[in-house]
Amino acid sequence: MRKRRIVILGSTGSIGTQTLDVVGRLNRAGHEFEVVGLAAGSNVGLLSEQIERFSPVVVSVAEEEGARALSERFPSLAVLSGRDGLERLACYPDVDLVVNALVGAIGLSPSLAALSCGRTLALANKESMVIGGELVTKLLRDKGGTILPIDSEHNAIFQSLRAGKHEEIERIIITASGGPFLNTPLEELASVSAQDALHHPNWAMGSRITIDSATMVNKAFEVIEAHHLFDVPYERIDPIVHPQSVIHSLVEYVDGSIIAELAASDMRIPIQYSLVYPQRIATDLPRLGLEELSKISFEPLDPVRYPAFVTVLAAGVRGGSAPAAVNAADEVLVKRFLRGEIGFTKIAHGLRLIFDRWEERDDTQSEKMSLARIMDIDRWAREQASAMSL
Ligand SMILES: NC(=O)c1ccc[n+]([C@@H]2O[C@H](COP(=O)([O-])OP(=O)(O)OC[C@H]3O[C@@H](n4cnc5c(N)ncnc54)[C@H](OP(=O)(O)O)[C@@H]3O)[C@@H](O)[C@H]2O)c1
Numbered sequence: 001m002r003k004r005r006i007v008i009l010g011s012t013g014s015i016g017t018q019t020l021d022v023v024g025r026l027n028r029a030g031h032e033f034e035v036v037g038l039a040a041g042s043n044v045g046l047l048s049e050q051i052e053r054f055s056p057v058v059v060s061v062a063e064e065e066g067a068r069a070l071s072e073r074f075p076s077l078a079v080l081s082g083r084d085g086l087e088r089l090a091c092y093p094d095v096d097l098v099v100n101a102l103v104g105a106i107g108l109s110p111s112l113a114a115l116s117c118g119r120t121l122a123l124a125n126k127e128s129m130v131i132g133g134e135l136v137t138k139l140l141r142d143k144g145g146t147i148l149p150i151d152s153e154h155n156a157i158f159q160s161l162r163a164g165k166h167e168e169i170e171r172i173i174i175t176a177s178g179g180p181f182l183n184t185p186l187e188e189l190a191s192v193s194a195q196d197a198l199h200h201p202n203w204a205m206g207s208r209i210t211i212d213s214a215t216m217v218n219k220a221f222e223v224i225e226a227h228h229l230f231d232v233p234y235e236r237i238d239p240i241v242h243p244q245s246v247i248h249s250l251v252e253y254v255d256g257s258i259i260a261e262l263a264a265s266d267m268r269i270p271i272q273y274s275l276v277y278p279q280r281i282a283t284d285l286p287r288l289g290l291e292e293l294s295k296i297s298f299e300p301l302d303p304v305r306y307p308a309f310v311t312v313l314a315a316g317v318r319g320g321s322a323p324a325a326v327n328a329a330d331e332v333l334v335k336r337f338l339r340g341e342i343g344f345t346k347i348a349h350g351l352r353l354i355f356d357r358w359e360e361r362d363d364t365q366s367e368k369m370s371l372a373r374i375m376d377i378d379r380w381a382r383e384q385a386s387a388m389s390l
Pocket of ligand 1: 013039040101126152
């Protein structure tokens with residue numbers, strides 16, 4: 001395939017490092033991927049190693065202090081910082097693809113910047129669509145552009161949608177592993193530890209998404225994301241628990257045909273798909289051996305076991321700034337849980353309280369949605385979730 005110039009935002013994280021792994025593999029196989037820019041938060045050590053290995057011309061980090069350290073170490077490198085640095089990287093000239101692998105609400109503004117500048121966006125940062133879905137889809141409607149979803153479920157749906165037309169879709173079925181507590185007695189959930197929650201049965205991921213998988217906040221985010229990405233109403237997007245995570249998601253068409261994508265549980269497979277789209281390229285990444293699957297199973301998602309799913313999805317359906325409120329609160333509550341300040345079930349409890357408080361505010365309907373409005377609500381919800389005694 002022809003040479004591709006890429007920028008990776010969040011290069012030091014789980015998706016970011018796996019993206020660089022895929023780039024390395026593709027280049028070793030004779031393809032030409034040039035890493036033009038990298039952005040990280042605070043892990044300047046790992047970013048320095050990546051700079052040495054991939055020789056980008058521009059990088060960005062969260063804080064100025066980190067940027068100064070990098071400038072001293074790499075004098076010929078352009079070093080940026082903060083949100084402005086991320087947005088500038090997202091719009092860097094002559095780039096074919098921007099991979100957004102940032103975690104959290106910070107990912108929204110670079111996604112908007114990349115699309116505004118006409119870049120193809122390979123999107124892992126689910127918060128871009130969860131909190132900014134209305135802004136992103138408006139931008140796509142007004143200016144056109146392409147989003148290639150990296151998240152395994154959305155990547156599976158994206159691939160399955162190549163089998164039919166939009167008006168032929170009956171429903172989208174999003175699979176959920178159920179997380180580590182699928183079979184834990186309900187009365188034990190209050191006392192599970194952060195270590196237990198960080199042990200995802202099928203995937204190795206960043207800490208926030210792993211906890212979000214245990215509460216199923218992640219699955220509610222994915223339903224919201226799918227609603228915006230694929231323009232399908234909420235009532236036609238169904239989650240289903242599928243503990244083996246072999247089928248990454250499915251699309252049912254009006255004629256009853258169901259098209260699914262199956263692969264090994266390895267994020268580098270959807271990452272590569274996004275990097276080389278619309279082609280498919282041979283890879284030595286792990287394969288799914290169908291004969292090894294003695295059994296796959298499905299069960300309905302239990303709202304009593306996963307109350308946070310119910311709250312976050314309700315916020316998505318409500319729209320406006322509600323998803324931004326629950327997303328920001330969730331970021332804070334997950335950190336509080338990981339620090340041992342609150343119990344596991346308090347994450348769902350806190351999210352319900354925040355959503356109720358957001359409903360009481362209900363000042364958003366009269367105002368037009370904007371990035372500033374989302375960031376205001378994000379700040380408000382963080383303060384509430386930090387101060388809340390649970
Ligand atoms: N991991 C998965 O398998 C997976 C699967 C599907 C979807 N996703 C989604 O992909 C996104 C990334 O997930 P992840 O698991 O890769 O997260 P992660 O391991 O926590 O990595 C997050 C990345 O964002 C960077 N970052 C955080 N705050 C920043 C800031 N203020 N400025 C600049 N960079 C910042 C981090 O930099 P430092 O580490 O240098 O601070 C790191 O590079 C999330 O939205 C997640 O939901 C992940």
